[in-house]
Amino acid sequence: MSDESKGKPRVQEPQRKQGVIRFEMPEDALEPTHRARVLWDVTGTLELGAFLKRVKAVEGTVGRKTLSPRMKLVLWLYAISEGIGSAREIERRTVSDAAYRWIVGDLAVSHHTLSAFRVEHGAALDQLMTDILGALMHKGVLSLELVAQDGIRIRAAATAPSFRSYGSLLECREQAALHLKAVLSQADDPELTLAQKTAREAGARDFQRRVEEAIMTVVQLQEERKPSAKQPARASTTDAEARVMKMADGGFRPAYNVQMATAGSPLGGPRTVVGVRVTNVGSDMGAITPMLDEIERRTGELPKVLLADANHAAHDCIRGATDKGVEVLIAVPKRSQQVGTHADSDPAIVAWHERMQTDEAKRLYRARASLCELSNAHLRTHHGVGQFLLRGVVKITNVALLAAIASNLLQHATTLLR
Secondary structure (H helix, E strand, O other): OHHHHHOOOOOOOOOOOOOOOOOOOOOOOOOOOOOHHHHHHHHHHOOOOOHHHHOOOOOOOOOOOOOHHHHHHHHHHHHHHHOOOOOHHHHHHHHHHHHHHHHHHHEEEHHHHHHHHHHHHHHHEEEEEEEHHHHHHHHOOOOOOOEEEEEEEEEEOOOOEEEEHHHHHHHHHHHHHHHHHHHHHHOOOOOOHHHHHHHHHHHHHHHHHHHHHHHHHHHHHHEEEEOOOOOOOOOOOOOOOOEEOOOOOOOOEEEEEEEEEEEOOEEEEEEEEEEEEEEOOOOOOHHHHHHHHHHHHHOOOOOOEEEEEEHHOOOHHHHHHHOOOOOOEEEEHHOOOOHHHHHHOHHHHHHHHOOOOOOOHHHHHOOOOHHHHHHHHHHHHOOOOEEOOOHHHHHHHHHHHHHHHHHHHHEEEEEEHO
């Protein structure tokens, strides 16, 4: 029989105009051990009232209900655990991804709301970090016997050409004023919508504000510079608080220095971030003392042993830590291996040099990389903080706190849920 005699093949094509009724149970969308469920359950054991302090709509009064702070917090924590640091990407996934849809349930959240939550709740995030560490210490799973500290330089939301000297910034100030004047002159343009006019004016005023911040920063930096400095001070018109730093690959780029202290055991097990500090100082020198204050503020205790690399070997910090009873194991820089006369008279510095020659110190120091460098590597590669999307030390500190909170909760979820 020929193919022509068989007739036309019967094919079933997809129909998209037919109405369909589906019955779904959102609670059953994720398995019981899914990370989103774990984060939701563990945040339920924590006090989140600090996120509601600014809410004006309360029971018995008028006003729109505020979106659940627990939902917004879990969205950020889960996204960070997935390597996502963009509010826009989170908003997209609340529509397309089952885990994000499960977190929001029948609610909808915009990227503006998510961005505002991350920026406006610095004090609440700081308190939450402290509460988590307190809960872990109360359960006896957090020990400060051994703590390692290290800094990581992360690219800022600024470019090298945005850094300008004082004279160049004065020219930018004139340009910003002319630009704002031109924008305001278009207020009666019928071809522009009200939203376009508002956005253009906001952008012009924002640029003018950033130029003024850069000018103030340059003036301050110039006052702090030594008279012998050959290069004039420069500041960015994008992020006035960013500084050009030497990065891990040897290049120089605008960045922030994120200092993290991690507690753990040299034998392995969970790592706990016990201190987070963000600075715009490219050097790690002098970072030990403020980190010890940070750890004591959060936990009420000081580490017994603190590990750090040679970049942290500031003598003032070593003296201060010794006075507080902290045993510092910091690699001795090559330039300081020959103890000078000025150091011979300082018992703390001499004891540090001698301590680092002992087998016990060398054994403990080998745990430094597995403690702090692992946390820093996760911050960059697994927590979506390869480059900061926000500007300013305060906002970036919130990003670092969220990453530390996500890490601690996932490391100790089983303990906190007991």
